[in-house]
Amino acid sequence: MIYELMINNYPDSYWFQYDSTIVDLYEFLQCKKIQSNKPVVFKLEKKVSEKRLLSYDIYFSDGPEFISPRLANLLSNNQDFLHDVQLIDATITVNGCSYSGYKALNFLRLISCIDMNKSEYVPILDDYPDGPKNFYKMVLKENINEQFCMARSEESIGLIVISESLRQFFIKNKVKGIDLSTSCNQPIYGYSEV
Template identity: 35%
Template sequence: MYYFLSVTPNYPNSYWLEYYRTSSIDSAVFLGNNRISEPITPLIFNINKPISIERFKKYDYLMTDIAPIISERFANMLNELAPHDIQLIRARVFNRTESIGNYYLPIYLKLIDCIDWSTSIYCKELDMFKKIDLLPHSLKNNNIVKAKGYELGLPIVQEEVYSKCKKMIGCSFIKNPYINPLLEI
């Protein structure tokens, strides 16, 4: 069984992080599916709203204005389950000048042709999928991938990743097929 890794539907708006672009590398490189040179210093993300830091620190999957980042706990689990499928780029989160902690930005290195185009529904007018159905056994031995034709979309994980990571806070795993909640079928 395959699952799409997504942010939890009740993710707090105040927990969206801003990438500090002035002293960091261009964020466009994070959207590709290629290994990049590890920056000398960690990427920096900022919290721009008053929040409970203790509650914030419980989240393992955090949304940013460029790509989700993950906690050390989640990063260690993914690195154990899929060491060849991801690259983890070090990141730091700050609340003004106070460091909140260490996080990682995952880059998904495997791009697999796994969409069942005969049962998926793509809306050309909106340039997005209404429904994505995956081909059985198409991920082979890869535990976490991106789909060809859906490169900027959600990562796809195998059952083992789902079963070991389903309790991570801030993310949800959507069972295949993926039905876009923004569009009606």
């Protein structure tokens, strides 16, 4: 069984802005290793409770997703995870203070995981019917034989999926910031390609 990487109880005020001057956002969509000598930067312009914000383990932005130092440490010895995801050094700025030790997620795996026969979609561009899709209803495949931990969807690169084993790892380690209950049998409505 596979699961969509979904937000859970994540306030709108916690969405970070990604500074693309070090690594362009487009590079994160290529599913290839990124070479960077400097940490990427995420900024939060809104005033928030730092204690509450920093208690999360997975963060969302207008660029790539990124993880806390705690989760990065937990995943640093997981070879299956590191085969699928490159961890890139990241710094965050909150309320004018900088914090290091965060890691941006660069997904290296691309898998076919959407059941196109059960999903409802239209091409974004009429002249390019095999190109990116605008999904009205997305249904994930129930049986995927490919072994993976975390990957981008081949059919919709904006969709990130996780395996059952990684989901169990997140549950065991009480990872905060994502919904770990949505299964592949529940359709996802109103999802668009990036």
